[in-house]
Structures are given as structure tokens and as C-alpha cells.
Amino acid sequence: MSRPKLSVIVPVLDEEDNVGPVAEQVRAALRGKWDWELIFVDDGSEDTTRTRVRQLSQADARIRLVALARRYGQSTAMQAGFDSARGEIIVSIDGDLQNDPRDIPRLVAKLDEGYDLVSGYRVQRRDHLITRKVPSWVANRLIRAITGVPIRDNGCSLKAYRRELLERMRLYSDLHRFIPAVAAGIAAAHIAEVQVRHHPRTAGTSKYGLTRVGSVLVDLVTVTMIRRFRMRPLRLFSMAALVPGLSALVLGAGGWIAGALAPHLIETGVSFLTVVVLLLALAAYLLMLGLLAEFVVRARRRGGRPTIPMVAEVSA
Amino acid sequence: MRRAPGGGPGTPDTSWGGSAEAEHERPDLSVVVPVTENPQPLDEIYEAFRAAFDAHDEVAEFLFVSAPWARGHLAKIRALARAGHPIRIFEVGARAGESDLLLGASGYCRGELIVTLPPYWRIQPAEIMKLVRRVREGAALASAARGQTGDHPLNRLQHWGFHTLLKRLVGTEFQDIASGVRVMRPEVLREVPLYGDAFRFLPLLAAREDFRVEEVVVQQHPRDRRTKVYSPGTYFRRVIDLFGMAFLTRFTHKPLRFFGLVGGALALAGATLLAVVVAQRLAGTPLANRPALVISVLLLVLGLQSVALGLIGEIIVHFSVGEARTYRLAEEVGGLSRGEPPGSESIPEPPPELAEHRTQ
Numbered sequence: 149m150s151r152p153k154l155s156v157i158v159p160v161l162d163e164e165d166n167v168g169p170v171a172e173q174v175r176a177a178l179r180g181k182w183d184w185e186l187i188f189v190d191d192g193s194e195d196t197t198r199t200r201v202r203q204l205s206q207a208d209a210r211i212r213l214v215a216l217a218r219r220y221g222q223s224t225a226m227q228a229g230f231d232s233a234r235g236e237i238i239v240s241i242d243g244d245l246q247n248d249p250r251d252i253p254r255l256v257a258k259l260d261e262g263y264d265l266v267s268g269y270r271v272q273r274r275d276h277l278i279t280r281k282v283p284s285w286v287a288n289r290l291i292r293a294i295t296g297v298p299i300r301d302n303g304c305s306l307k308a309y310r311r312e313l314l315e316r317m318r319l320y321s322d323l324h325r326f327i328p329a330v331a332a333g334i335a336a337a338h339i340a341e342v343q344v345r346h347h348p349r350t351a352g353t354s355k356y357g358l359t360r361v362g363s364v365l366v367d368l369v370t371v372t373m374i375r376r377f378r379m380r381p382l383r384l385f386s387m388a389a390l391v392p393g394l395s396a397l398v399l400g401a402g403g404w405i406a407g408a409l410a411p412h413l414i415e416t417g418v419s420f421l422t423v424v425v426l427l428l429a430l431a432a433y434l435l436m437l438g439l440l441a442e443f444v445v446r447a448r449r450r451g452g453r454p455t456i457p458m459v460a461e462v463s464a
Numbered sequence: 465m466r467r468a469p470g471g472g473p474g475t476p477d478t479s480w481g482g483s484a485e486a487e488h489e490r491p492d493l494s495v496v497v498p499v500t501e502n503p504q505p506l507d508e509i510y511e512a513f514r515a516a517f518d519a520h521d522e523v524a525e526f527l528f529v530s531a532p533w534a535r536g537h538l539a540k541i542r543a544l545a546r547a548g549h550p551i552r553i554f555e556v557g558a559r560a561g562e563s564d565l566l567l568g569a570s571g572y573c574r575g576e577l578i579v580t581l582p583p584y585w586r587i588q589p590a591e592i593m594k595l596v597r598r599v600r601e602g603a604a605l606a607s608a609a610r611g612q613t614g615d616h617p618l619n620r621l622q623h624w625g626f627h628t629l630l631k632r633l634v635g636t637e638f639q640d641i642a643s644g645v646r647v648m649r650p651e652v653l654r655e656v657p658l659y660g661d662a663f664r665f666l667p668l669l670a671a672r673e674d675f676r677v678e679e680v681v682v683q684q685h686p687r688d689r690r691t692k693v694y695s696p697g698t699y700f701r702r703v704i705d706l707f708g709m710a711f712l713t714r715f716t717h718k719p720l721r722f723f724g725l726v727g728g729a730l731a732l733a734g735a736t737l738l739a740v741v742v743a744q745r746l747a748g749t750p751l752a753n754r755p756a757l758v759i760s761v762l763l764l765v766l767g768l769q770s771v772a773l774g775l776i777g778e779i780i781v782h783f784s785v786g787e788a789r790t791y792r793l794a795e796e797v798g799g800l801s802r803g804e805p806p807g808s809e810s811i812p813e814p815p816p817e818l819a820e821h822r823t824q
Binding site: 231 | 674717718720721724725751752753754755757758761762765768769772773775776778779780781782783785789790791792793794795796797798
């Protein structure tokens with residue numbers, strides 16, 4: 149089987165009523181354009197999703213099923229799709245019909261302008277205001293502010309990637325929410341954003357909700373740390389150690405000097421001294437953790453591979 | 465390969481280790497017995513289980529693996545091996561836990577299936593075939609669940625509490641995860657990461673690696689009934705093991721979620737208390753000698769330390785994930801298969817840490 153130009157990845161979880169229409173819409177959107185394959189990644193569905201995709205695959209050889217052994221989450225499902233994809237260009241799209249496959253050609257055209265990743269931007273979101281749109285608005289602002297990657301809609305699953313980009317990064321945990329930030333920070337990707345359509349969900353149930361806000365915030369810390377400090381963790385921990393270390397010095401030295409010069413004006417005592425020692429201990433602890441992290445990075449980088457991916461060879 | 469009927473328990477299998485042809489025949493079962501604690505008479509256990517296998521025409525090889533200090537417990541087993549019984553004896557060169565012994569011996573297993581038995585009575589020997597049958601019917605691992613009706617009430621209460629906690633923390637229900645009597649396909653031991661005391665949780669770990677794991681209710685052996693109460697140290701070790709396992713199964717790829725939650729709660733409590741004492745200072749209460757000041761800063765420090773540990777965990781995870789797959793495929797339909805490579809039927813190369821003592 150020859151390698152198609154385009155692989156469309158659709159992670160699905162209990163979407164038995166949607167897989168058929170998704171396949172039909174993708175077929176219609178890509179008719180006569182390129183060779184393509186459509187990969188449904190079943191993330192441990194408990195309904196008949198897997199059976200239906202199997203039937204679709206029997207009817208059309210371009211449709212494939214990659215079924216995970218259990219429910220792993222969207223990031224792992226997407227990564228499984230990326231691992232199975234054979235196309236030069238890989239497009240990810242939701243399995244709930246809220247993304248519109250007719251936007252795929254526009255994303256691919258933008259990618260052909262020289263980008264590594266083109267992300268969809270839902271102009272008119274057809275989602276619930278309180279549970280989906282407001283948290284998404286806040287999360288996107290936060291991600292943009294903290295990561296510095298100017299993407300307005302990180303949550304849009306409709307994205308197009310160059311194969312070479314996906315070979316330089318891996319998704320795990322819940323990193324799918326931060327793909328542009330991870331791609332830019334780890335794989336040095338050139339990223340563009342394209343406006344896409346968005347439709348209300350007509351079948352199945354949403355798997356998102358407000359309960360994920362806390363997880364997103366923690367993951368944001370992780371992504372930021374990995375983006376900026378994964379190769380120099382001692383710098384992160386040193387910066388963190390500066391705050392308690394300097395505080396201890398200022399409090400300790402200031403208290404001692406003031407106590408010596410004007411004992412009647414300054415309050416000092418055992419508790420005050422203990423606080424100074426605790427802050428110093430925290431600073432030392434953070435520095436030691438930084439050294440430990442450097443050790444971990446060094447041990448893991450022993451393959452001699454470059455730490456920054458080679459994007460392109462530039463000849464003289 | 466199934467043995468032709470004949471030859472009861474205690475009868476040496478003269479074909480074992482005889483001709484070169486027989487040497488290369490693959491047994492149906494490899495029974496691994498890690499000898500770690502004070503064992504009950506191993507020769508009796510061997511004879512009873514061998515009889516159970518013989519009764520069903522199953523050809524079994526027995527692998528006893530021990531540390532040097534346990535060598536004395538194997539005297540009778542050594543004599544049986546010399547007499548031609550299908551017994552192989554291994555010894556590790558250093559102090560090793562049950563997991564290490566099992567993993568080491570698994571490299572030498574030639575059987576179609578691997579059976580693990582503790583060096584003491586757990587179940588009625590005839591019941592082992594229920595587990596073998598369950599694996600042949602499709603399970604990757606079958607684990608024995610004993611009734612434990614004759615145990616001391618406190619032990620039964622501990623057993624119930626342990627498994628209830630296991631279900632709450634890990635989300636998987638087991639009746640008797642620590643029986644130690646298991647039958648499995650060889651790939652389970654090849655692919656499930658085992659170390660330290662993780663052997664106790666092998667069914668749980670195998671289930672997390674997406675192997676089909678089933679518990680089979682069997683009759684407890686009368687000599688397994690514990691009428692004495694476990695020591696407090698046993699309870700402590702069980703709970704610690706449980707928390708370790710819960711952490712590893714739930715947060716392996718997201719350690720900051722755990723450490724961040726704990727650290728965030730501590731830091732928040734510390735910051736709140738600090739705000740209160742500072743506010744009271746502004747209202748006129750002296751601050752410098754208040755224990756509340758120390759407690760608030762201590763909580764803040766602990767919280768930040770916890771978060772920092774989570775960050776270290778994330779760095780380790782980031783580099784560990786590397787290019788390895790973190791999932792297992794159940795099925796791939798259409799296109800060329802790029803799924804998991806099919807399991808090798810060959811016997812894996814044995815690890816170098818073990819020395820086999822051939823006694824024939």
C-alpha cells in the first residue's frame with residue numbers, strides 16, 4: 149500500500165452515531181484532491197464504535213481502525229494515530245462532527261506555505277457558554293500569556309501537521325491541550341492559525357467539563373517548565389531558590405543589624421530565627437533538587453543526539 | 465506437549481533430561497517457586513502439585529530459585545532433582561526479593577505457560593488446574609483467590625480492609641491479590657515492570673498493562689489458615705505498598721498532579737495562616753515569638769518542596785517517555801499493520817545474574 153499524501157486522525161470515545169457521518173464528510177471534503185487515509189483511534193469505547201469503524205473499513209480500504217486496549221485519554225489516542233499514520237501531512241479532527249472536514253484543504257494549503265503546524269481557530273463556537281466557552285477563553289489567555297505562543301484557540305482539535313514535526317515530539321499525559329506550545333518549545337515548529345467552522349454537537353455526549361480546570365492549570369506549569377527549562381533545570385530551581393534565600397538573608401541580616409543598633413525598636417525572637425533558618429533550608433533544598441534534575445537530564449541525554457531538533461539543512 | 469498417561473506422583477520422570485531430544489521438548493508448564501522466606505516443606509509442595517498436573521496429563525518443569533542463605537531449604541528438592549525429577553534449581557548471587565527471583569527464573573522457563581507458587585501452602589493443589597484452564601481459555605493471567613474462611617477474624621478484617629483500600633485507591637477490584645498462586649502467559653513477565661515487592665501486585669500491574677487478568681476462586685489449603693494475628697509491621701508494609709502502587713498506577717505520567725495537589729494544599733494553608741498572623745501583628749499582637757509564625761512558614765516550605773518534587777518527576781517522565789509507546793493496541797484494521805510486534809514463540813535468553821545449578 150503506497151503512502152498517502154494525507155492522514156486524517158480521529159480519536160473517538162463512544163461515538164457510535166458519529167463515526168459514519170464523519171467518514172462520509174471526510175470523503176466528501178477530500179474527494180478528488182489527494183490520496184488520503186482516515187484513521188479512527190478508538191480510546192476504549194464501550195458502545196459499538198469499534199464495530200462500526202470495522203464495517204466502514206471493510207467498505208472503504210482508506211478507512212482504518214486503531215483500537216487501544218483501554219481508555220488512555222485523548223493525548224495518547226492522538227499519539228497512537230500519529231504513530232499509525234503514513235501520510236506526509238497529518239490532520240487531527242474531533243470525532244463529534246463539531247469540526248468541519250471541509251476546512252481540511254484550507255489547513256493543508258496553509259501548511260504548504262512553509263509551516264510545520266496549522267491550528268484551527270473556531271470563530272463562532274457552538275458550545276455551552278459557562279461550561280465550555282468561558283473556561284476555554286480563560287485557558288487560552290493563560291496559555292498564551294504563559295507560553296508566549298500566540299495561538300488563540302488551543303482547544304481546537306482541527307490541526308494539520310507535517311510528519312517531520314510529529315517525529316520530533318510525543319504526546320503523553322494531557323499534552324494535547326498544549327500542542328502548539330509543545331511544538332514551538334520542543335520541536336521548534338513554525339505555526340500558523342486558520343479560521344475554521346464549528347458546529348453544535350448533534351449526537352453523543354461531550355467528555356469535557358469544568359472539572360478539568362485544575363488539571364489544565366497544573367499541566368500548564370508542566371508545559372512551561374518543559375518548554376523553558378527541560379535542558380537547564382538547575383536554572384529554574386536556582387531562580388526558585390533565590391526568593392527564599394534572599395528573604396532569609398534580608399530578614400536575618402536586617403534583624404541582626406537592627407537588633408544590634410536599636411534593640412528597643414525591633415522584634416526578634418526564637419520564632420523569627422526559626423523562620424530565617426527554614427527559608428535558608430528551602431533555598432538549599434531547591435538548589436539540591438536542581439542539581440538532581442541536571443543529573444537526570446544528563447543521564448537521559450547520553451545518546452549523543454542533538455538536544456535541539458535539526459529542522460533543515462542549510463547548504464552554502 | 466502433554467505427557468502420556470502414567471507415572472504417578474513421586475515417580476521419577478525418566479525422560480526428563482535424558483536424551484537430547486527430550487531436553488528440547490517444551491513442557492506445558494514452568495512452575496517457578498521463589499524461595500525467600502522460611503518455607504514449608506518444599507518437597508511436599510512439589511509432590512502435591514506435580515500429582516495435580518500429572519492427573520491432567522500436563523508436563524511441568526519446576527524451577528526453584530533462592531538466595532544463598534536459603535540453600536539449606538532445598539536439600540530434599542536437590543535430592544529429587546538428582547533422582548531425575550523435572551526440577552531445576554537456581555541461586556542468585558546476592559540478596560534479592562521475590563520479584564527479582566521470579567524475573568530471573570522466568571528467563572529460563574521453557575513452558576508454554578508459567579505458574580508461580582509461593583514456598584508455602586496456599587491452595588489445594590488440585591485447584592491449580594482451574595487457573596491453567598482459565599489462561600488456556602484466553603486470559604493472560606489467572607490469579608488464585610482463596611476463601612480464607614479459617615483465618616483469624618482480625619486477619620480476615622485486615623484482608624478486607626486491604627482490598628477495600630486497594631479498590632478505592634487504584635479503582636480495580638481484587639478479592640485476593642496477594643495469594644501468589646498465578647498462572648500466566650510468558651509475555652506477562654516479559655512486559656510487566658516488576659521490582660522490589662511489586663510481585664505481590666502482579667495481577668494489578670498486568671491489568672494496567674492491558675493484559676486480561678482474571679481471579680479464580682479456589683479452595684484454601686488447610687495449612688494456609690492463619691490463626692495468629694499479623695504483626696503491626698506487616699500492616700504498615702501493606703499500606704505503604706498500597707500507596708506506592710496507587711501513586712504509580714494513577715500518576716505515572718503526571719506526577720505534578722499529585723505533588724502539586726499536596727503541595728498546593730500545604731502552601732495554601734501556610735499562606736492563609738501567615739496572612740492571619742501578619743494581620744494580627746498589624747493590629748498590635750507581637751509576631752516574633754509566635755509558634756503560629758513558624759508553623760505557617762513551615763507549611764509554605766513543605767508545600768513548595770512538594771511542588772518542586774513534582775517538577776522533578778515531570779522532568780523524569782518527559783525524558784522517560786522518549787520515543788517509546790505508552791499504550792497498547794487491541795486491534796488494528798486496514799492498511800499495513802504497524803502495531804505491536806507479534807509475541808515471539810522462542811524462549812527468551814536467560815539473564816546473566818542467575819546461575820543454574822544442574823543437579824542431574
